[in-house]
Structures are given as structure tokens and as C-alpha cells.
Amino acid sequence: MKEDIKTHGVTSSNHGQLCQATFAQVILFNRRRPGETQYLKLTTFQNNLVRTTDAGDDIIQSLSISEKVAMDRLSLLYTRGKRDRGVPIMLADDLKESIEVLCENRKEAGVHPDNIYVSARCGSSLQPFRGCDVMKKFASDCGAKNPENLTSTKLRKHLATMSQIINLKDNELEQLANHLGHDVAVHREYYRLPQESLLLAKVSKLLFAMEAGKLHEYRGMNLDEITVSSLEEADLDEESLSDDCAALASSSERDQPSKVRVGGAPSDVPISRLTLHIF
Secondary structure, three states, X not given: OHHHHHHHOOOHHHHHHHHHHHHHHHHHHHOOOHHHHHXXXXXXXXXXXXXXXXXXXXXXXXXXXXXXXXXXXXXXXXXXXXXXXXXXXXXXXXXXXXXXXXXXXHHHHOEOOOOOEOOEOEEOOOOEOOHHHHHHHHHHHOOOOOHXXXXXXXXXXXXXXXXXXXXXXXXXXXXXXXXHOOOHHHHHHHOOOOHHHHHHHHHHHHHXXXXXXXXXXXXXXXXXXXXXXXXXXXXXXXXXXXXXXHHHHHHHHHOOOOXXXXXXXXXXXXXXXXXXXXX
């Protein structure tokens, strides 16, 4: 669409298509709330766009190669977010170029001169394209198996929860929370990996270390520093362990859960439902 405008000229149709496609990508890449993107003002883009390579030499020298590459490819601006908080929007070069094309061709596309938004509708409207409608349109058109999952809310939650896999430090977690436009307390309270995933991926390593009698060897380490390979020397017979597990499962299917006595009185709570506390 961008090339079509450059080659054949702008129309209200291709201008509107480019506008919607561009802002769907901005929402997707930044995991921004739709309103934060749709109400981006023309003056904000024109006056507040910052090239991230403008950082001081001492800051740039402290970055890794991959971080320097990311900075070189991105521009940054701030727009108004929830509760009037300034939230960042990062733009890759192709997205920045698309927005520049939109801004340069507003008059020819028939955008009303009083429409102050970058994602302006063509014609007499003074409103921008609605971000949630744009996301719904492309989620439906892209052929996704579950288009209902491609919403801004679910994409934001996906980023917040999956970020826990890389074990962010407190300052890095704060940076991510600032990007998403909420505080760290909200981030920790509402965006968590499913408990089952944490148990399998993290806590299980602790159990394997205890089973191998090697827990003392990992003193001072966090769970991410304990690797599976370091536990492979444990004298565990995996085949017999699997057989035992299978036998246990078979047995549990045959037998009814036993009743236990709690405080001298019979209890109907199955043993499998009790929590063992070790003091």
C-alpha cells in the first residue's frame, strides 16, 4: 500500500488501508492499548520523535551489540496513556516511514484539516480509526486459527507473563512495566505464568537436586542457574521410576481414596487432597 501510494498516487481508499495496517502493526509491536495509539496526535509525531541513537556516547558504549543494533533501528516517542501517564511508542524504520507517508498525503487523501490525529479517517470526520476495530479486522483477515486471541489485552498479557521466563531483574521489570503503562505491583499481581508451568519448569529442578542429594552443591544459585545437565549425574533409574509411577497410577485408579483421621475424628478428605506441611 505504501508503494502503491508512491507509485500511483494517494486515494482515500489506499490511504485508509495504509493507516489501518500501520497502526495495527504499531499496536502489535508495542503491545499498546488501542486508545494510546489511535489518539496519537500529528504534532506529537512531528515534534517529539526521538532517534534512540541520540543517547550519549557513554550510554551507547555500555550496551551490548544486540542492544546497539536495536537502538539503531528504532525511534521513540511518548503519547498520553491511561491516567494521563506518558507511555512510549517505539517505531521501526518501516513503520516510521509509513506514518510519514500518511502525514505527507493527508490533504490529497481528503483528510479534514482539523483532524488532529495521525490515524485520521478520510472525509469530514474528525476522529481517528478505532484501534480495537483495526485489530479485529486484521485478526479476522489474517487467517489466524484463533483470531479472538489477537486482541490488545491478550497480547499485553502475553508479553507480561512470558517475560517471566527470562527472569527479569527488578530494574528491568520496572522498565517493562513502565512500557506497558502500569506499575510493578500491578505487573506482579496480575501477570503471572500459569502455576503448572512454574512448577514443571522451575520447582522440579529443586526436587531433582534433592532427590540426587546434591542440593548443597547449588548454594547461592537461583533456579535459573541450576541446569538440567548438572542433574543428570543423579543415580536415578528412569526406567524403574517410570514403572513405579505407572504402577502407582494404576493402583490409584483401582482403589478409592483412603479416609484419614484428623483431630481424632474421621475425615472424608482424600489423602490426595491433603497438604503436607514440614516444620
